[in-house]
Structure formats: structure tokens, C-alpha cells
Amino acid sequence: MTISLALExxxxxxxxxxxxxLMSAGLTLIFGVMGLINLxxxxxxxxxxxxxxxxxxxxxxxxxxxxxSLACAAAAGAIVELLVIRRLYDRDHLDQVLATFALIxxxxxxxxxxxxSFPLYxxxxxxxxxxxxxxxxxxxxxxxxxxxxxxxxxxxxxYLLIGKTRLGMRIRAGESDREMIGALGVDIRTLYTLVxxxxxxxxxxxxxxxxxxxSVQVGMGEPxxxxxxxxxxxxxxxxxxxxxxxxxxxxxxxxxxxxLLPQLLTLFMDPSQAGMIGGAAxxxxxxxxxxxxxxxxxxxxxxPAHA
Amino acid sequence: xxxxxxxxxxxxLAVLLLAVPLIASALGQPFYVTLATRIAILALAALGLNLxxxxxxxxxxxxxxxxxxxxxxxxxxxxxxxxxxxxxxxLPGTAQMPIIWLVAVIAAGLVALAIGxxxxxxxxVYFIMITLAFAQMVYYFAISWPAYxxxxxxxxxxxxxxxxxxxxxxxxxFFVAYAVLLAGxxxxxxxxxxxxxxALAATRQNEIRVAALGIDPYRIRLAGFVISAMxxxxxxxxxxxxxxxxxxxxLAWHMSGELIVLIILGGTGRLFGPLAGAALYVAFEFALxxxxxxxxxxxxxxxxxxxxxxRGGLLGLLAGKTKHG
Numbered sequence: 001m002t003i004s005l006a007l008e009x010x011x012x013x014x015x016x017x018x019x020x021x022l023m024s025a026g027l028t029l030i031f032g033v034m035g036l037i038n039l040x041x042x043x044x045x046x047x048x049x050x051x052x053x054x055x056x057x058x059x060x061x062x063x064x065x066x067x068x069s070l071a072c073a074a075a076a077g078a079i080v081e082l083l084v085i086r087r088l089y090d091r092d093h094l095d096q097v098l099a100t101f102a103l104i105x106x107x108x109x110x111x112x113x114x115x116x117s118f119p120l121y122x123x124x125x126x127x128x129x130x131x132x133x134x135x136x137x138x139x140x141x142x143x144x145x146x147x148x149x150x151x152x153x154x155x156x157x158x159y160l161l162i163g164k165t166r167l168g169m170r171i172r173a174g175e176s177d178r179e180m181i182g183a184l185g186v187d188i189r190t191l192y193t194l195v196x197x198x199x200x201x202x203x204x205x206x207x208x209x210x211x212x213x214x215s216v217q218v219g220m221g222e223p224x225x226x227x228x229x230x231x232x233x234x235x236x237x238x239x240x241x242x243x244x245x246x247x248x249x250x251x252x253x254x255x256x257x258x259x260l261l262p263q264l265l266t267l268f269m270d271p272s273q274a275g276m277i278g279g280a281a282x283x284x285x286x287x288x289x290x291x292x293x294x295x296x297x298x299x300x301x302x303x304p305a306h307a
Numbered sequence: 308x309x310x311x312x313x314x315x316x317x318x319x320l321a322v323l324l325l326a327v328p329l330i331a332s333a334l335g336q337p338f339y340v341t342l343a344t345r346i347a348i349l350a351l352a353a354l355g356l357n358l359x360x361x362x363x364x365x366x367x368x369x370x371x372x373x374x375x376x377x378x379x380x381x382x383x384x385x386x387x388x389x390x391x392x393x394x395x396x397x398l399p400g401t402a403q404m405p406i407i408w409l410v411a412v413i414a415a416g417l418v419a420l421a422i423g424x425x426x427x428x429x430x431x432v433y434f435i436m437i438t439l440a441f442a443q444m445v446y447y448f449a450i451s452w453p454a455y456x457x458x459x460x461x462x463x464x465x466x467x468x469x470x471x472x473x474x475x476x477x478x479x480x481f482f483v484a485y486a487v488l489l490a491g492x493x494x495x496x497x498x499x500x501x502x503x504x505x506a507l508a509a510t511r512q513n514e515i516r517v518a519a520l521g522i523d524p525y526r527i528r529l530a531g532f533v534i535s536a537m538x539x540x541x542x543x544x545x546x547x548x549x550x551x552x553x554x555x556x557x558l559a560w561h562m563s564g565e566l567i568v569l570i571i572l573g574g575t576g577r578l579f580g581p582l583a584g585a586a587l588y589v590a591f592e593f594a595l596x597x598x599x600x601x602x603x604x605x606x607x608x609x610x611x612x613x614x615x616x617x618r619g620g621l622l623g624l625l626a627g628k629t630k631h632g
Contacts, residue, residue, distance in 0.1 A: 037432045087615055093432050094366050098571055099614045101564045105607030113601055226443050226560065229436040237432060280451040287444035291425050294437065298428045 004138035009259045010252065015144045017251025018151025022206035023228040024235070024243040025158060026199025032238030032304060033174045033195050036085065037093055039100035041203050041228070042221025043107035048073040048204025049216045050111060053120040062125035066208050073204020074197040081196040086189070104222075112218045119215035147209050154202065155244055162240065171195060175238065175304070227254075230290050236300030245301060250286050257285035316625045317579040324582065325485060332478045340477040341549070342593065346585045347484040348545045351491050353569035353581035355538030360567065361576030362499060363531040364511030368435045368563050369422065369442030373415040373536040375449065375558030377543025380411035382461040382553035389464055404469045404483070408544055415540030416533050418445070423532035427525055439560055446558040460554025467548050474548070484545050488582070491538055496578055498534070507531045539566070568610060574622030583621040 027041050051072035056065030080103065088096045124143045131139035162168035170191055173181040182188045207221065214220070231250050235242025262278030269277070293301065324343060331339035352374050359365040384407050387393070387400020394400055401407060426437045450458050466474045474480045498504045509517045510524040517524045547553040556562070565588070573584025591609065595602035617624065 031432065037435060084611065084615070093435060094360070094567070094571075094575075095614050097366065097368065097435060097564075098567060099611055101568070102607040102610035102614065105603045105610070109601050109604035109607065113604065222560070226439060230440050233433060233436050233440065237436075276453060280448055283447040283451045284444045287440055290437070290440060294425060294428065299433070 002136060002138075004134050004136035005259075006256075007134055007136075008138055008140060009255050011140055011144065011148070013252035013255030014248065015147050015251070016255055017248035018148050019206050019210055020224070020227055020231050020251055021151055021244050021247035022154060022202050022209075023224055024231040024247055025154070025240055026202040027228050028232045028235070028238055028240060028243045029171075030196060030199045031232070033171055034085075034089055034192055036088060037096050037100070038085070038199075039097060039225065040080065040103035040107060041199070042225030043104050044073045044077055044200040044203040045207035045221040045224055046107065046111060046218065047076050047207070049122075049207035049211045049220060050115060050120065051204065052208035052211050053122045053216045054115070056122055057120070062123065062212075065122070066205075069204045069208035070201050073207070074201040076204075077200025078193055078197040080200075081193050085196060086192070089192070108218050115218075117218070119217035121215060122211035124212045143212065150205075150209060154205070158240055167194070227286070230286055232300075234290055234293050234300055236302040236304060238304040239300070239302040242300055242302035249289070253289055254282075254286050257282040261285070312625075312627060313577075313579075313622070316583075316622065320579055320582055320586070321489070324586070328478060328481045337477045340481050342589060344477070344481045344484050344549055346582075346589045347481070347488045348542050348549055349566075349569060349589065350582040350585035351484075351488045351545070352539045352542035353566050353573070353585060354488075354491050354495055355535045355540075355542060356566045357535075357570050357576065357581050358495060358498065358507075358538065359532050359535035360570060361580065362504065362511070363507045363528055363535075365427075365528060365532060365535075366435050366567075367426075367438045367532070367535070368560070368567070369438030369440075370536065370539050370566050371558050371560060371562035372422070372442035372445040373419060373539040374543035374546070374562055374566070375445065375553075375555070376415045376418060377411040377540030377545075378547035378553040378557045379449065379455065379461070379543075380414055380540070381407050381467060381544040381547040382463055383455055384410060385463045385465075385467055386455070386461060402465070402467045404467050404474070404544075404548070407467055408541055411540045411544040412537045415543075416537045419533045419536030420529070423529045423536075427528050427532065439563065442558065442560060442563055446555055446560070449555040449558055456554070458555060460552055460556075463547060463551040463553070466551055480549070484549070487541065487545065491541070492578060492582070494538070499578070503527070503530070572610075572613060572621060577622050580622050583625075587621055 023041065023045060026044075027038060030036055030038055030041075048069035052062070052065035052069035054065075055068035056062050059065070084099060084103065088099055091099075124141075128143045128146050131141050132145065134140050162171055170181065170186055173186070174188065174191060174195075178188060206224070207216075227250060231246040232243055233246075234249060235244075235246030258279070261282040262275045265274035265278045265281075268274070297303070324346060328340040328343040331337070331343070352370070355373070356367060356370045359367050359370075384394070384400045385402050388402040389400070392400075422438065422441045426434055426441065429437060449455075455461050466480065468474055469483050472479045472483065474483060499508075506517065506522050506527045507530075509522075510527050514524050517527070543557060546557065569581055569584035569588055571584070572587050573580035573582065577583075591606055592602065595605050599605070
């Protein structure tokens with residue numbers, strides 16, 4: 001194995017981590033502020049990807065598609081919040097799980113209804129095609145680097161939004177004491193809708209930017225949703241910092257594990273067996289990491305101080 | 308047994324489930340026998356989960372793992388029995404259901420002990436996500452392990468045998484599943500009435516008081532979780548035999564979601580809730596599936612309506628509210 005391969009896989013891991021961060025930031029924000037577990041977050045990811053693919057196919061512009069994905073996911077999130085989610089804040093987690101599970105069925109089947117069962121494809125925009133050179137003769141696609149940049153920008157933007165703005169102050173206040181902030185005259189219902197739409201837009205963005213790397217199809221959100229759960233459980237539910245660190249940890253562990261474990265096992269057994277066992281073990285690796293972290297810190301790496 | 312409204316509804320359900328396949332079989336409609344078998348098996352799987360979820364308040368979103376482990380126990384043992392290759396340490400495979408069930412229950416119990424020991428250190432929404440994540444771990448393992456079919460799954464050429472009956476006949480297999488379901492319901496009732504069941508329900512209602520009484524809530528919950536997983540695994544073994552096929556989809560998180568749905572449709576924590584829920588679910592699936600290809604869309608809408616507006620499920624509607632807790 002060469003250095004360049006390792007570097008390439010490391011970058012792939014960071015790229016996966018960044019995408020997971022976009023998903024888990026919304027998920028953890030929604031849980032932190034509203035105390036809601038949202039299984040339908042993966043559906044919003046799918047909505048973003050489909051909106052981007054459909055608009056890009058219609059107009060020929062990936063960038064318009066990207067705008068559409070943000071708008072559609074945010075709108076879908078806001079509508080769902082107003083119609084359904086709003087009634088779930090006072091319910092127990094079981095009701096929330098079920099209602100959002102029902103939403104997944106509706107979203108998935110509805111999307112299949114609209115777009116058919118065949119996957120859609122998205123092209124990488126011309127601006128971001130091509131590759132850059134890595135040390136040691138290898139190249140790396142510009143588009144994947146752009147994803148990493150987008151993730152870094154979103155992380156910075158969220159930090160500024162939550163830490164430095166009036167809206168962010170209200171969000172933080174909502175996390176610590178929702179009755180108090182309501183009593184102080186903040187329109188808590190609108191705030192909740194806003195936070196939900198923001199989280200949905202982030203999920204939609206994640207779906208749209210991953211679109212060109214894989215096919216856009218019904219059910220694409222579910223594996224990502226479950227990885228995002230692992231991320232926020234590792235990071236501490238409600239913590240954006242935890243989501244960032246957890247996402248990078250999961251992304252890098254998963255990618256490098258798939259590369260390294262089979263190679264490591266060839267030291268002990270013949271290659272075909274090592275490939276088989278290593279592959280199976282690598283697919284379980286992040287869950288093992290999660291189990292280890294939870295056995296040391298049951299509330300994740302960065303548990304919120306309250307709640 | 309006092310003939311309360313709930314008992315009357317329960318009895319009707321049990322008799323109906325027995326009557327439908329008998330009549331269908333007499334009329335030469337084996338399809339409905341299979342449908343009833345499916346109801347019985349799904350009800351048993353949900354009954355297992357109901358022990359953890361309804362009685363113990365542990366919202367496990369990973370019971371598909373145990374359902375699938377049961378299924379794979381049946382599939383793997385049957386495939387070794389067919390090929391004649393020894394399984395482990397020269398032990399042969401088997402096509403005898405009682406042995407398969409024992410293996411399924413023990414295997415799932417051990418896995419549940421490990422998953423439960425870790426997951427029960429947390430609670431609430433963490434518990435939901437962690438059980439889901441561990442079930443996904445088992446799922447991905449099944450997909451990436453090629454020895455038993457990997458993603459394609461594993462067929463069971465001939466349905467496994469139960470002593471004294473020909474299980475290839477749909478009605479006979481239904482009787483086996485029905486008997487196991489009744490035994491499961493009996494076990495659930497026994498547990499609920501026992502000191503252990505009271506302690507388990509108490510950990511749901513008030514953990515601190517349980518601890519103050521000198522009972523360790525963690526151990527009670529872990530025991531409840533393991534028993535719950537074992538019952539669901541038994542249903543998984545039967546389900547594999549029903550379809551004569553086992554695949555990673557039995558382990559998928561959709562399955563975990565479906566099991567929870569069955570309980571909620573029927574009525575959480577109730578003895579016959581899983582049966583009522585399974586009957587309703589399979590009937591929905593059958594009726595809606597006949598009307599439209601998009602039946603899952605409407606199932607989602609119905610489910611949403613039940614969660615938002617009709618808490619208590621079918622039994623809540625038919626038999627009134629539970630007395631307490």
C-alpha cells in the first residue's frame with residue numbers, strides 16, 4: 001500500500017465525514033432544541049437529492065439544482081413541522097419514532113410515485129470537474145474536495161449563527177429552558193419551525209451534493225440516517241461540536257477500516273479469507289467504535305450540560 | 308378467568324385466527340392459511356418485543372436483529388442438514404424444528420445479552436438509536452459474510468420438520484405456529500403476573516422507586532430484554548420456515564419498525580395487542596396491496612393517523628382503556 005492510496009482514502013473518509021456532519025447537525029439541533037427524534041431526516045436528504053437532480057435535468061444547471069434542493073428540503077421540512085411534528089413535541093419518544101417512521105413510508109412511496117423506481121443521475125458541474133495532483137503520482141477529484149470545503153463552510157456558518165447571532169441566542173435559550181424563553185415573549189412555535197426547516201435544508205444540501213457521486217434513488221437516505229444516528233450518539237445528542245467530531249471519526253474509521261482491516265488480516269491468513277473476514281469486520285467497525293465510546297462515556301463525547 | 312370486555316375481545320381474536328384457516332382450508336384456499344400463519348408468526352415476534360417495549364418501557368428499535376438471528380438459525384441448520392457438512396466442532400445440522408428453536412433462542416439470547424448490557428447503560432432516545440445501530444451492525448455482517456448467501460439470502464429447500472406432523476402441508480404448519488403463539492401468550496401472561504414482571508413494569512413507571520426498594524433496575528431490564536429477544540427469535544425461526552427463505556431483509560431496520568408498528572396498532576403493553584396489530588397489519592397489507600401498488604403510502608397515512616389521533620390501538624378501541632400503568 002502506498003502513501004498516496006492512504007492519503008486518498010483519508011480524504012474520502014473526511015468527505016464522508018463532512019456529508020455525515022451535514023446530516024447529523026440538523027438531527028442533533030432538532031433533538032437539542034425540540035427534544036424530538038426525527039427518523040424522517042433521511043427522507044429530507046432524499047428530497048434534496050431528487051430536487052437537485054430534477055431541476056438540474058430541467059435547466060441543465062447543477063447550481064440551480066442546488067438552490068432548489070435547499071428550498072425544497074426547507075419547505076418540505078417546514079410543512080411537515082406545521083402539519084405533523086408540531087403535535088409530537090409533548091409526546092414520548094415512542095410516538096415520535098412511529099409518526100416519523102410513518103412519514104418515511106409516505107415520503108418514499110410518494111417520491112416513487114412522482115419519479116418512478118428508476119434512479120436519477122446527476123453530473124458533476126463543469127466548474128468542479130477534473131482532478132488535482134496528490135503527492136506520489138496520484139490524483140484526487142476536485143468535486144470531492146469541494147464537498148469537504150462546503151462542509152467546513154457550513155460548520156463555520158453554524159458556529160457563527162448559533163454563537164454570534166440573535167437567532168442563535170434564541171436557539172440556545174430554547175435548548176436550556178423552553179418555557180422560560182416562551183415566557184420572555186419569544187414566539188417559540190415559529191422558532192421551532194425555523195430550526196426544523198434549517199435542519200431539513202442541511203439534510204437536503206447533503207443529499208444534493210452527494211447526488212453526483214452516487215445514483216439518486218428512493219431509500220438512499222436510510223443508510224445515511226443510521227450512520228448519522230451513530231454520529232450523534234458518539235458525539236452526544238444535542239451537541240453540534242460533538243456532531244462534527246463524531247462525523248469525522250465515523251467517516252474516517254469506516255473508510256480506512258475497509259482499506260486496512262483486510263490487509264492487516266493477510267498477515268495471519270490467506271488473502272481470500274482475509275478479504276472476506278476483513279470486509280465483514282470492517283462493515284461492523286464503526287459500531288464497535290460506538291460501543292467502546294459508550295462503555296466509557298454513555299452520554300457521548302460531548303454531552304450537553306443540561307437535559 | 309373473568310369475562311371482562313378485554314377477555315371477550317381476546318378470546319374472539321384467538322378463535323377467529325383459528326377459524327379462518329380451518330374454513331379456508333376446507334374451501335381449498337391455502338393462500339388464506341398462509342396469511343393466517345403469517346399473522347400468527349408476526350404476532351409472536353411483536354409479542355416478544357412487547358415484553359421489552361410495552362411492559363418494560365424499553366423502546367428497542369433493533370429487534371429485527373433477533374428476528375433475523377432466529378431466521379438464520381433455521382436457515383443455516385437446515386442447509387447443513389441438507390449438505391451433510393458439519394457445522395461447528397463436528398456437530399451436524401438439523402431439520403428438526405424443536406432443536407432449531409432451541410438454537411435460535413440461545414443464539415439470540417446471547418446476542419441480546421451483549422447488546423442489552425451495553426445499550427441499557429443508556430436510556431430514552433439514546434437507547435432507541437443504539438439498539439438500531441447494533442441491529443444494523445448485525446445486518447451489515449449478514450450482508451458482507453458470503454458463506455450463507457450474503458446479500459442474496461439463503462433458501463430452505465424443504466421446510467423443517469416437527470415430530471408427528473407433515474409441516475409441508477400449510478394447515479399443519481399453521482397449527483404449529485398457532486400453538487407456539489398461544490404458548491408465547493401464556494408465557495407473557497405468566498411473566499406479567501410474576502414478581503419479575505411486576506418489577507419490570509415498575510422500572511418503566513418509576514426507576515428511582517424501584518432502586519429504593521432494593522431492586523437493581525439494570526438487571527431487571529437486562530433480563531427482560533433478553534427474554535424478549537428470545538421470543539422474537541423463535542418467531543424468526545418460524546418465519547424463515549414459512550417463507551422457506553431467509554435474507555438480510557429480516558434483519559433490516561424496516562423490520563424493527565414494523566414490529567413496533569404492530570404493537571402500536573394493536574395496543575401497547577396488552578396481552579393480545581400484538582395479535583390484534585399483526586392481524587390488522589396483514590389485513591391492511593393484503594387489502595391495500597390488492598387496490599394499489601402504492602399501499603405503503605396509505606399505510607403511512609393510516610399509521611400517522613393512529614399515532615396522532617387514536618392512541619391505544621385497536622384493542623384500545625374495542626376493549627377500552629387499560630386500568631393502570
